[in-house]
Amino acid sequence: xxxxxxxxxxxxxxxxxxxxxxxxxxxxxxxxxxxxxxxxxxxxxxxxxxxxxxxxxxxxxxxxxxxxxxxxxxxxxxxxxxxxxxxxxxxxxxxxxxxxxxxxxxxxxxxxxxxxxxxxxxxxxxxxxxxxxxxxxxxxxxxxxxxxxxxxxxxxxxxxxxxxxxxxxxxxxxxxxxxxxxxxxxxxxxxxxxxxxxxxxxxxxxxxxxxxxxxxxxxxxxxxxxxxxxxxxxxxxxxxxxxxxxxxxxxxxxxxxxxxxxxxxxxxxxxxxxxxxxxxxxxxxxx
Amino acid sequence: xxxxxxxxxxxxxxxxxxxxxxxxxxxxxxxxxxxxxxxxxxxxxxxxxxxxxxxxxxxxxxxxxxxxxxxxxxxxxxxxxxxxxxxxxxxxxxxxxxxxxxxxxxxxxxxxxxxxxxxxxxxxxxxxxxxxxxxxxxxxxxxxxxxxxxxxxxxxxxxxxxxxxxxxxxxxxxxxxxxxxxxxxxxxxxxxxxxxxxxxxxxxxxxxxxxxxxxxxxxxxxxxxxxxxxxxxxxxxxxxxxxxxxxxxxxxxxxxxxxxxxxxxxxxxxxxxxxxxxxxxxxxxxxxxxxxxxxxxxxxxxxxxxxxxxxxxxxxxxxxxxxxxxxxxxxxxxxxxxxxxxxxxxxxxxxxxxxxxxxxxxxxxxxxxxxxxxxxxxxxxxxxxxxxxx
Amino acid sequence: xxxxxxxxxxxxxxxxxxxxxxxxxxxxxxxxxxxxxxxxxxxxxxxxxxxxxxxxxxxxxxxxxxxxxxxxxxxxxxxxxxxxxxxxxxxxxxxxxxxxxxxxxxxxxxxxxxxxxxxxxxxxxxxxxxxxxxxxxxxxxxxxxxxxxxxxx
Numbered sequence: 001x002x003x004x005x006x007x008x009x010x011x012x013x014x015x016x017x018x019x020x021x022x023x024x025x026x027x028x029x030x031x032x033x034x035x036x037x038x039x040x041x042x043x044x045x046x047x048x049x050x051x052x053x054x055x056x057x058x059x060x061x062x063x064x065x066x067x068x069x070x071x072x073x074x075x076x077x078x079x080x081x082x083x084x085x086x087x088x089x090x091x092x093x094x095x096x097x098x099x100x101x102x103x104x105x106x107x108x109x110x111x112x113x114x115x116x117x118x119x120x121x122x123x124x125x126x127x128x129x130x131x132x133x134x135x136x137x138x139x140x141x142x143x144x145x146x147x148x149x150x151x152x153x154x155x156x157x158x159x160x161x162x163x164x165x166x167x168x169x170x171x172x173x174x175x176x177x178x179x180x181x182x183x184x185x186x187x188x189x190x191x192x193x194x195x196x197x198x199x200x201x202x203x204x205x206x207x208x209x210x211x212x213x214x215x216x217x218x219x220x221x222x223x224x225x226x227x228x229x230x231x232x233x234x235x236x237x238x239x240x241x242x243x244x245x246x247x248x249x250x251x252x253x254x255x256x257x258x259x260x261x262x263x264x265x266x267x268x269x270x271x272x273x274x275x276x277x278x279x280x281x282x283x284x285x286x287x
Numbered sequence: 288x289x290x291x292x293x294x295x296x297x298x299x300x301x302x303x304x305x306x307x308x309x310x311x312x313x314x315x316x317x318x319x320x321x322x323x324x325x326x327x328x329x330x331x332x333x334x335x336x337x338x339x340x341x342x343x344x345x346x347x348x349x350x351x352x353x354x355x356x357x358x359x360x361x362x363x364x365x366x367x368x369x370x371x372x373x374x375x376x377x378x379x380x381x382x383x384x385x386x387x388x389x390x391x392x393x394x395x396x397x398x399x400x401x402x403x404x405x406x407x408x409x410x411x412x413x414x415x416x417x418x419x420x421x422x423x424x425x426x427x428x429x430x431x432x433x434x435x436x437x438x439x440x441x442x443x444x445x446x447x448x449x450x451x452x453x454x455x456x457x458x459x460x461x462x463x464x465x466x467x468x469x470x471x472x473x474x475x476x477x478x479x480x481x482x483x484x485x486x487x488x489x490x491x492x493x494x495x496x497x498x499x500x501x502x503x504x505x506x507x508x509x510x511x512x513x514x515x516x517x518x519x520x521x522x523x524x525x526x527x528x529x530x531x532x533x534x535x536x537x538x539x540x541x542x543x544x545x546x547x548x549x550x551x552x553x554x555x556x557x558x559x560x561x562x563x564x565x566x567x568x569x570x571x572x573x574x575x576x577x578x579x580x581x582x583x584x585x586x587x588x589x590x591x592x593x594x595x596x597x598x599x600x601x602x603x604x605x606x607x608x609x610x611x612x613x614x615x616x617x618x619x620x621x622x623x624x625x626x627x628x629x630x631x632x633x634x635x636x637x638x639x640x641x642x643x644x645x646x647x648x649x650x651x652x653x654x655x656x657x658x659x660x661x662x663x664x665x666x667x668x669x670x671x672x673x674x675x676x677x
Numbered sequence: 678x679x680x681x682x683x684x685x686x687x688x689x690x691x692x693x694x695x696x697x698x699x700x701x702x703x704x705x706x707x708x709x710x711x712x713x714x715x716x717x718x719x720x721x722x723x724x725x726x727x728x729x730x731x732x733x734x735x736x737x738x739x740x741x742x743x744x745x746x747x748x749x750x751x752x753x754x755x756x757x758x759x760x761x762x763x764x765x766x767x768x769x770x771x772x773x774x775x776x777x778x779x780x781x782x783x784x785x786x787x788x789x790x791x792x793x794x795x796x797x798x799x800x801x802x803x804x805x806x807x808x809x810x811x812x813x814x815x816x817x818x819x820x821x822x823x824x825x826x827x828x829x830x
Binding site for chain 1: 385386388390394395396397398399401402428429432433434435436437544547573574575576577579580581585588590592595597602603604605606607610611612613615616619620624627628631632
Binding site: 128129130157158159163184186187188189190192193194195196197198200201205219220222223226 | 778
């Protein structure tokens with residue numbers, strides 16, 4: 001399965017390991033430990049064209065570099081948007097950035113969600129936790145070309161109502177008449193009146209035709225595993241199920257060897273894979 | 288001097304004095320000539336200037352976990368099988384700076400300063416067939432994918448390669464079964480076969496490129512006779528026949544993919560120290576990591592690249608843990624990548640049969656034996672290896 | 678427009694598959710449609726588990742009440758979900774609270790009568806036990822996954 005790969009600005013540069021300076025235009029706190037950065041090139045204007053699903057390597061001066069999925073709108077490339085969680089040294093340093101601060105960017109890398117292959121079909125997006133961020137660009141694309149798709153379903157699961165990412169935006173999507181949005185949490189306190197339970201419980205009744213649908217799943221591997229099981233129970237073929245994978249990355253250009261998963265380099269053969277192509281490797285311990 | 292101009296495929300005879308002149312010519316053309324030398328009880332590649340720097344009269348005895356130098360009865364320059372390390376450390380440096388960033392004030396803007404590398408032009412003297420193939424394999428990794436490593440390409444393309452056909456099969460060699468030797472294949476500028484007997488000491492030289500032809504044209508060569516060609520053929524044939532080890536690569540990719548849970552992996556894991564020697568000496572292993580450093584003032588930050596090994600625990604670290612947490616999983620990753628996944632990634636095996644991983648493993652793990660045992664479904668331990676490093 | 682009858686709903690529901698029409702007819706005598714407005718407690722932890730509920734519309738949360746923290750929502754159920762299996766096992770008391778979050782409709786079946794029929798007809802008993810275990814297994818698996826805290830750091 002060949003997903004679309006946008007022409008990568010980095011591919012055309014003489015040195016793909018040298019980043020470009022960018023500036024923080026806006027910082028937004030999303031949840032207790034998750035935040036969004038909006039970036040623009042430090043020198044002059046510049047769009048940042050990318051395909052939904054691709055990622056950048058973001059560098060903080062003197063601290064290090066991490067791979068972060070682009071979570072903005074691919075049809076509006078004038079702002080580069082990244083949502084991430086502060087878990088390590090680099091992302092914690094990133095959380096301290098303010099408007100006007102400088103960081104450096106390499107990318108975009110990787111392949112993309114099959115938004116073209118999904119045309120004419122039902123689209124079912126299943127996201128868990130922070131996984132909504134890397135798949136949001138695909139939803140943006142689908143909504144921008146809404147007439148090209150049949151049913152559009154978003155299933156989003158997270159820990160508690162406080163951990164719901166892009167809450168206001170989700171409420172906006174839900175209020176549209178052409179998108180089916182289901183949000184569920186693992187546990188909640190009163191007065192939550194939404195769903196409580198694992199996101200996979202919503203799949204048996206989700207409105208899609210298993211013979212004409214494409215599923216895009218993004219979240220923890222355990223969640224992907226159970227989601228695939230439920231989708232296959234509905235009769236969805238493995239070739240119509242797409243997942244996003246993560247591994248340790250140092251270079252993002254297929255040279256450092258860290259991101260290998262079986263024969264695949266997550267950075268250049270992925271991060272998006274059809275379940276059919278990676279079925280023999282998925283869930284194998286220690287691979 | 289012969290009159291017909293030399294070109295790829297031409298074969299001539301050069302005497303040792305001519306070989307010295309070859310070294311001199313290359314040095315005059317600003318090449319740093321790297322060749323085999325004897326150091327610390329082993330044959331290692333280092334800069335050479337004269338024939339006297341070469342390991343004339345030396346050979347090696349290699350076995351699983353064991354390496355010894357021995358004196359030969361003759362003065363062959365290339366009578367050993369394989370040096371300890373490979374040419375990898377010149378083409379793919381163990382440490383290199385990727386770029387610098389400078390900033391005037393703490394928390395202020397920074398500028399990125401690209402490297403302007405000016406690597407020395409190299410000439411490799413004495414590249415074995417397996418090593419030649421390994422160079423081609425790494426070249427594929429770094430220049431034939433969606434991205435190119437510009438420094439690797441610069442160094443590689445400028446390197447003048449003088450290959451040498453093996454007159455002796457090392458104890459751990461298995462290039463024959465890997466289809467990578469002992470006769471040198473494509474990718475050399477000049478290839479030598481050492482012809483040494485009671486009558487003479489000479490080299491059959493084969494031209495492999497226009498650049499090789501140009502250099503050789505200036506040297507005192509004489510035409511190669513049919514007897515010379517036959518002698519060289521016989522040497523290579525004898526080397527191939529005397530090879531002790533072999534690896535059956537028939538269907539090995541599918542076999543290793545399908546046997547991720549073979550009990551033999553547990554057996555190897557009980558022996559493997561995850562020391563990473565194999566990845567260090569392997570001529571095709573290419574993994575690296577990056578290091579970010581700042582100076583004390585914080586005004587200059589640097590990003591360095593250095594060799595890494597998939598045998599380290601944090602190689603596969605993500606989200607608070609390592610995906611390959613046990614040495615079993617890491618050994619399996621290394622071998623499966625080398626012999627199977629590499630084929631899907633780069634259209635060839637990652638192994639050239641040089642045997643260095645067998646020689647330099649402190650506990651003598653032999654991948655040819657491991658594969659054989661897996662095919663035979665045998666999961667009992669191999670004999671305990673001897674620790675016999677010189 | 679005719680609303681589906683209790684009989685047609687039960688006949689189609691996976692929980693009552695493979696049950697002979699005669700038995701189903703007898704069960705229907707002990708079934709009734711019931712509605713709950715949002716916020717209404719359907720049952721209380723500790724109360725006698727008198728009924729089995731088949732949700733047809735709306736949303737119900739299974740909860741536990743913690744002093745000083747209020748209700749903690751553990752799982753929500755919706756249309757076609759079975760609510761309650763405590764009617765089948767001694768001491769026949771509810772272990773959790775159940776509360777309607779939205780306007781909810783359900784078919785309530787008298788638990789004690791159902792138990793009597795199961796005693797009298799072991800084939801029916803086996804079927805209902807089997808389906809109940811199936812429901813419990815699904816809920817358990819889901820609950821375990823919720824415990825894993827998948828989305829945590």
